[in-house]
Amino acid sequence: MAGSGKLKRRPIRRQVQRMVLLLCVAALVLTGVLWVGSLLTLRDTVLRDSQDLGRDAATASGMALMDQMENNLLQGVQSEAAVVDGKLARFAGYVQDFAFYAHRLYEEPAAYVPKEVLPPNAENKYQYVLQLALRDENVEQDDIQEEVGLLANLVHMWQPVMTNNAGNIASIYLCTESGFMINYDERSDLTDELFDYSDRMWYVGARDADGVIFTEPYLDTFGRGLIITCAAPFYDRQNRFAGSVCMDLMVEDLCSTVLDIDFGEGTYAFLVDGNGDIIISPNMRDDGVFESLYSPTCLAFPAAGSIMSGQTGVIAASAEIYYAYTPIGMANWILAIHMPADMVTAPAEGIREDITETTDATALAMDESILRAGFISLAVFVAIVGAVILFSGGFSRRLTGPLLALREDVQHISQGDLAHQAAVHQNDEIGDLAVAFNTMAGSLDQYIHDLTAVTAEKERIGAELDIATHIQASMLPCIFPPFPDRQEFDIFASMDPAKEVGGDFYDFFMVDDTHLAVVVADVSGKGVPAALFMVIGKTLIKDHTTPGRDLGEVFTQVNDLLCEGNGEGLFITAFEGVLDLETGELRFVNAGHEMPFIYKKGERFAPHKIRPGFVLAGMEGMRYKMGSVTLAPGDKLFQYTDGVTEATNSENELYGMERLEAVLNRNADAAPDALLPAVKADIDAFVGQAPQFDDITMLCLEFKKMMRSDPNELTLEATLENIPAVTAFVDERLEALDCPMKAQTQIDIAIDELFSNIARYAYDPATGPATVRVDVDNDPMAVRITFIDQGRPYDPLAQTDPDVSLSAEERQIGGLGIFMVKKSMDDVKYEYKDGQNILTIRKNI
């Protein structure tokens, strides 16, 4: 349960359910995707086929339509050609009849009454009348009179024909070999009397053809538009060629039906003559120049060969244009119909669009079906997923139920009810687990039972060790300052045991009133044996350090005593020093211990190199020698055990002498009770998290001032506050001498002046010690008071005396004190010696 706070809880029941659900959904989704994919593929295939079908159908129907259209065109062109042919045949028939009739007039001239024909007369304009014209001026009127009269009878045929075909026939006329011409028309105003027809096509052609001919179209000289002439030869009684009878036909009228042909938008018909010239067309130019099929600019140019072949047919001149053509036999003409291709293909396009619409409708219907199928599938999908959730929920509950029951059982066990047995419900892995838990609970029960006994024993030993630690700690002086009334020295010590009970110890005690002993020692080994040995060693050293005794002797004796009862082979390294507070002499003895550091005021902490003796309790009969060093006020002694220099950090580096010396000198001015914590802090910073292997013991002694040995000498700090102390000290001695009051007062004033001078100026801006000594002379009875300081050299007597006659405003106050001293004392002397200012005053009493 401890992990439940960190990891997100995921019950097995949920995991099983989720996995089943996941598999089921995955299968369904996969199937669904395949199914929908197949449907969509099917749909695409059907649509593509449908579109292909539409295209094929459109193409096929287009071709069918094209065939039909071609047939229609052919039929149309042929029927129109037949109409024109019929018309031409009718007019040819008329002309042929005229020719027969003329021949008959020659055969039986007597049967006809001669008719008079007059020359053209403008008055007869717009009236159909006969008009006579001569071929040339050589023709004699008399020679032709009879023949003119005879042939004029033709008017009996011409008149009805002209009447019946007024729109088609421009004029009817005949020309003879004998040199005259008879016209029948309405433009007598325009007809000349002379007209040479002998080389005209319609005259020569008819003569040469020996039958009916049609001329090429030409523009009518009377301005009636394009005309063709139908001509036939006639013969005299002897069947000799006598002349031609002609009929001018207006082409426009003749072919009006051709121009009216309409097979749809963009279609038109046109007539081509035997030379390939387009003679009739809706797009005719009106200058009488025909466009030729053989001209490359002509639309029908590509189809010219087929059109002029004399056959009937349909041809595509280009992708856009079709031509249907057929010959008109009578006039040697061809009728052609121009038709845009889209006229032919448009219906096919319509069919294609119809089919495309049908295809789109099919696609829409299929999409709807697919969508409907999709909805049904989704419903089935949801139903299946619901069923799976229900089923997998039940299944996973059945799977995890025994696990939950087992968890309840295990909770009972974990809450300490080790007698609780988990119920084994089934023979599977979970059942095995339950059995294993029951076994574990049994083992735990036994183990806890055993452990309880062992722990109780350990606790008892631990408690006793704890007491031992307290006893050991209480054996070391631990109240600081230990001698609060002692001005001469300051001392501080600490011991941090590595284990509950350490082997290090320190000690300090007054040997007598003027001697302070300090001891720092390290017992080999750790724990209770070392602690017990330490007690013995500490007691023996203290007991044997008696006033005036040589420290070498002390250690020699202590060593012998320790060796006697040392069955365990333990030993002690120890340093003992005894400081003479009156002289500053430090006597010491070293039994295999670290060298002490000594600080000389104004210098540095430095290891004091002394040769150590052998360890205590190492060997019986060892001799120890005492050494000594003199300390001045302000000097310090620092002693420690190897736990300091051998403190180890996590990289297995030793703290060492160099680091110790460095930290000591960084804090050289600190008092002992500040120095030791500073060193300890530096060690802690160096060691970091590494464990402490050895006891760390340190002791620092500062020698502050000499203990006064002479009752007539006082050394104290040169401050203004100490003036009363100096005065009191001197007064005490003066009173013992029964000194007169006035002299005492004068001496007190002198002390005030002189000591205040030292306090103010000797060590400025710091302070330092000053000594005042009182001496007595007997002959004469006099008191000498000497002031000594170690400040800067200064002779106050060298000062000139102040002018005491000045007014208040002019007065300078400096120098007045010394002046007063000089005046009130019997003698004042100054000398500078051994770095000391020494000023002595003498007063006789």
Place this chain on the structure above:
Amino acid sequence: MTITKTQDGTHLDLALAGRLDTTTAPQLEAELKQSVGGVTELTMDFAGLEYLSSAGLRVLLSAQKVMNKQGSMVIRNVNETIMEIFEVTGFADILTIE
């Protein structure tokens, strides 16, 4: 040293007892600085004063300078030792001693 102060209008009387030396002179100096404003007649009674040192002389000198400007200063009941000092240092000529 003890200072007993008596003020009557512009008349200030200071009675000193004990020793007027380096230690105590600042005490008198402070007292004067505080009280001498507006005083035209300053009397110092030295009946209880055992002795004085140059520090005391310095205070007396500055007091005399102040009083020279705003009035007068008189010292009474000077003992032999102190009188000797005044004479040796020439203060006897500067101060008004009754």
